[in-house]
Amino acid sequence: MTDASPWRRVLLKCSGEALMGEGAFGIDFAALDRIAGDIAEVRGLGVDVAVVVGGGNLFRGVRTAAKGMDRASADQMGMLATVMNGLALADALERRGAPAVAMSAIPMPTVCAAYTRRDAAAALAAGSVVISTAGTGNPFFTTDTAAALRAAELGCDLLAKGTQVDGVYSADPKTDPSATRFDRLSHDEVIARDLKVMDIAAIALTRENRIPVMVFDLHEAGGFAAALTGRGRSTTITDQ
Numbered sequence: 132m133t134d135a136s137p138w139r140r141v142l143l144k145c146s147g148e149a150l151m152g153e154g155a156f157g158i159d160f161a162a163l164d165r166i167a168g169d170i171a172e173v174r175g176l177g178v179d180v181a182v183v184v185g186g187g188n189l190f191r192g193v194r195t196a197a198k199g200m201d202r203a204s205a206d207q208m209g210m211l212a213t214v215m216n217g218l219a220l221a222d223a224l225e226r227r228g229a230p231a232v233a234m235s236a237i238p239m240p241t242v243c244a245a246y247t248r249r250d251a252a253a254a255l256a257a258g259s260v261v262i263s264t265a266g267t268g269n270p271f272f273t274t275d276t277a278a279a280l281r282a283a284e285l286g287c288d289l290l291a292k293g294t295q296v297d298g299v300y301s302a303d304p305k306t307d308p309s310a311t312r313f314d315r316l317s318h319d320e321v322i323a324r325d326l327k328v329m330d331i332a333a334i335a336l337t338r339e340n341r342i343p344v345m346v347f348d349l350h351e352a353g354g355f356a357a358a359l360t361g362r363g364r365s366t367t368i369t370d371q
């Protein structure tokens with residue numbers, strides 16, 4: 132618990148697509164810097180921040196597998212894409228004076244630290260932002276599932292999913308303009324209504340470990356701190 136945030140340790144799922152900014156592909160450095168600033172702002176509130184970064188701005192395994200590539204190989208490429216995003220995010224945080232460390236679930240010792248729970252927990256306790264890359268290290272998973280896994284093993288009291296929409300809707304708001312937004316709903320409701328804002332494996336893991344999930348729009352400057360302190364628009368998935 133901190134003065135302004137009810138959350139003590141938060142896992143931010145940072146969408147890869149948010150790093151594209153207004154672009155159609157890759158990393159937009161203004162967007163990257165702005166997101167780093169939003170993370171540093173939350174760290175400044177005294178909240179421990181771990182980040183799982185996506186890779187959809189660079190590579191999505193499932194899309195490539197659909198075109199005929201072997202799914203496991205395509206997923207490995209997707210995981211490597213998340214390492215690039217994580218290195219960029221750690222660099223952007225460090226440049227603004229916020230200590231950050233990128234760790235990879237696929238060991239690549241000449242590039243960055245290998246992810247271990249012990250090292251990640253120690254870095255968080257020392258005040259660093261920990262950026263967990265390469266997803267779970269396994270194909271056939273997503274970075275949302277990696278986010279749920281890291282949130283559970285690092286003792287986070289919230290998984291904040293920063294994405295392209297400002298909450299969970301009755302249907303995909305990008306394709307159904309009549310979709311309505313929920314302020315709050317349970318893990319079971321998300322699964323029963325098949326609300327595809329997060330994959331079911333990730334929702335099930337957070338349900339099992341009693342971790343609330345907050346879905347908010349990562350494109351809004353200051354939106355992360357606003358969501359955590361109850362000022363911004365978001366949806367909370369919780370069983371409490």
Ligand SMILES: Nc1ncnc2c1ncn2[C@@H]1O[C@H](COP(=O)(O)OP(=O)(O)O)[C@@H](O)[C@H]1O
Pocket residue numbers: 145146147148149185187275293294295296298299300301302303304305326327328329
């Ligand atoms: N019921 C829903 N409520 C909110 N968003 C939804 C829903 N169903 C599908 N979506 C879509 O899910 C997307 C977020 O999921 P995802 O593909 O994991 O994005 P990312 O990993 O880039 O954050 C949103 O951009 C939205 O278009």
Ligand SMILES: O=c1ccn([C@@H]2O[C@H](COP(=O)(O)OP(=O)(O)O)[C@@H](O)[C@H]2O)c(=O)[nH]1
Pocket residue numbers: 145146147148184185186187188190191192193205206207208209210212213265266267268269270271272273274275277
């Ligand atoms: O544990 C994991 C996490 C990710 N991926 C691959 O990495 C890609 C990028 O992750 P994701 O699509 O979840 O990123 P985001 O949607 O957040 O940008 C995925 O499509 C998968 O191909 C994987 O194989 N295992």
